[in-house]
Amino acid sequence: MVLDLRKEMRTKRRMPRKQYTSSDVGEKTIKKSLRKTRNKTRKPKYLSLRLRYFSTDQKLQESTEIPTTTSSAQLNLFPLHPENLVEEKDAHDENVAILFSAADGGATTLNGVLGAASTSSSDEDMNKNHSTTTTLSASDSLTFAYGRRVRDSEEEVALVKTAMRNKEREPSEEKWVSLSEVVERRGDEEVSSRGAADLGGCWRNQRLSLKLDYEEILNAWSDKGPLYIHGAVDSPQTVPDIHDHFLASDLSNGINDGWGNSGGCVWRVPELLLTSKGNELAPILIEVKAEEQQEQAMVKAAGQREASVQRYKEKRQNRLFSKKIRYEVRKLNADKRPRLKGRFVKRD
DNA sequence: GGTTTCGATCGAGCCACAACGATAA
DNA sequence: CCTTATCGTTGTGGCTCGATCGAAA
Numbered sequence: 001m002v003l004d005l006r007k008e009m010r011t012k013r014r015m016p017r018k019q020y021t022s023s024d025v026g027e028k029t030i031k032k033s034l035r036k037t038r039n040k041t042r043k044p045k046y047l048s049l050r051l052r053y054f055s056t057d058q059k060l061q062e063s064t065e066i067p068t069t070t071s072s073a074q075l076n077l078f079p080l081h082p083e084n085l086v087e088e089k090d091a092h093d094e095n096v097a098i099l100f101s102a103a104d105g106g107a108t109t110l111n112g113v114l115g116a117a118s119t120s121s122s123d124e125d126m127n128k129n130h131s132t133t134t135t136l137s138a139s140d141s142l143t144f145a146y147g148r149r150v151r152d153s154e155e156e157v158a159l160v161k162t163a164m165r166n167k168e169r170e171p172s173e174e175k176w177v178s179l180s181e182v183v184e185r186r187g188d189e190e191v192s193s194r195g196a197a198d199l200g201g202c203w204r205n206q207r208l209s210l211k212l213d214y215e216e217i218l219n220a221w222s223d224k225g226p227l228y229i230h231g232a233v234d235s236p237q238t239v240p241d242i243h244d245h246f247l248a249s250d251l252s253n254g255i256n257d258g259w260g261n262s263g264g265c266v267w268r269v270p271e272l273l274l275t276s277k278g279n280e281l282a283p284i285l286i287e288v289k290a291e292e293q294q295e296q297a298m299v300k301a302a303g304q305r306e307a308s309v310q311r312y313k314e315k316r317q318n319r320l321f322s323k324k325i326r327y328e329v330r331k332l333n334a335d336k337r338p339r340l341k342g343r344f345v346k347r348d
Numbered sequence: 349g350g351t352t353t354c355g356a357t358c359g360a361g362c363c364a365c366a367a368c369g370a371t372a373a
Numbered sequence: 374c375c376t377t378a379t380c381g382t383t384g385t386g387g388c389t390c391g392a393t394c395g396a397a398a
Contacts, residue, residue: 333384
């Protein structure tokens with residue numbers, strides 16, 4: 001009996017072996033290209049975030065109770081084979097979808113976080129940010145999404161900003177940062193990639209301090225319809241007054257929509273309570289209405305979540321895994337070049 | 349529960365050579 | 374300043390092999 005149970009558990013845990021597809025070839029080539037571009041010598045091994053992630057995730061769960069549907073929180077920011085994972089890892093997908101539920105707005109990338117006023121949340125950026133778990137950007141965007149711990153750390157903010165500056169300096173080259181470097185800089189044994197998470201905390205402690213020319217923005221937007229945030233399922237969501245301490249108030253109210261958006265990231269609009277007679281409602285009716293609204297809010301939250309998961313899946317399926325060829329001529333030459341056991345050989 | 353075995357997967361390296369880029373004449 | 378020649382470096386794809394990981398025994 002016990003043995004049978006153990007066997008069943010093993011079978012459940014068993015992961016299907018990966019089947020190579022045409023996209024994998026491109027993926028492999030990209031890695032090879034990056035590898036050769038970076039250095040010819042053997043690179044030092046980068047610390048896998050997987051273990052870190054486990055511990056981090058557990059800690060975060062203890063402190064923030066992030067809703068997870070599975071205990072298997074294996075980090076997989078860059079699913080190499082989305083076509084295989086779609087059905088197999090729905091639960092995992094949901095977790096990732098939670099991570100990037102705000103991906104449409106780019107809020108989970110560093111660009112989205114730090115450069116909200118100037119960044120574009122294009123798919124390319126997303127892909128780049130998701131492309132590898134060892135880049136600072138990817139890991140930080142990850143931990144920002146998870147890291148909802150409220151903690152100030154100017155040093156870490158500076159570190160992330162430095163990384164972003166370096167990225168700007170070398171726009172075409174991905175910056176590789178060894179985890180050990182980050183750890184050294186921080187000088188403790190904390191999870192190194194938590195910087196952005198704490199950055200998120202800073203954002204929750206401090207208001208957004210964007211210096212925007214609101215008049216110019218309004219003028220520029222005047223012919224583009226209302227200032228609504230798209231992405232909500234049913235009701236339009238207005239841009240909140242930035243002078244409201246919406247972040248803190250939502251946090252203090254304990255609002256959590258089950259998205260990891262414990263307030264802050266999801267702006268809410270009070271429901272309009274109108275009767276046919278006008279704006280007045282009897283107290284009892286208001287009470288009943290409040291309960292109904294609560295139920296509706298739950299249903300709506302579930303609907304929003306489902307919609308967002310759907311959006312995430314669609315985006316992931318459409319993600320391009322194609323290889324970027326720098327010199328098409330060389331590719332043509334290499335294709336024509338005779339090979340023996342995969343190696344190039346001299347022409348006769 | 350610990351150890352060993354086995355199979356799948358991954359990553360690094362190899363190869364020839366045209367193209368590229370820098371430098372000198 | 375422009376052109377030409379030279380030389381070292383880069384990039385390209387398919388295959389192999391050792392390392393790694395997880396499941397099974």
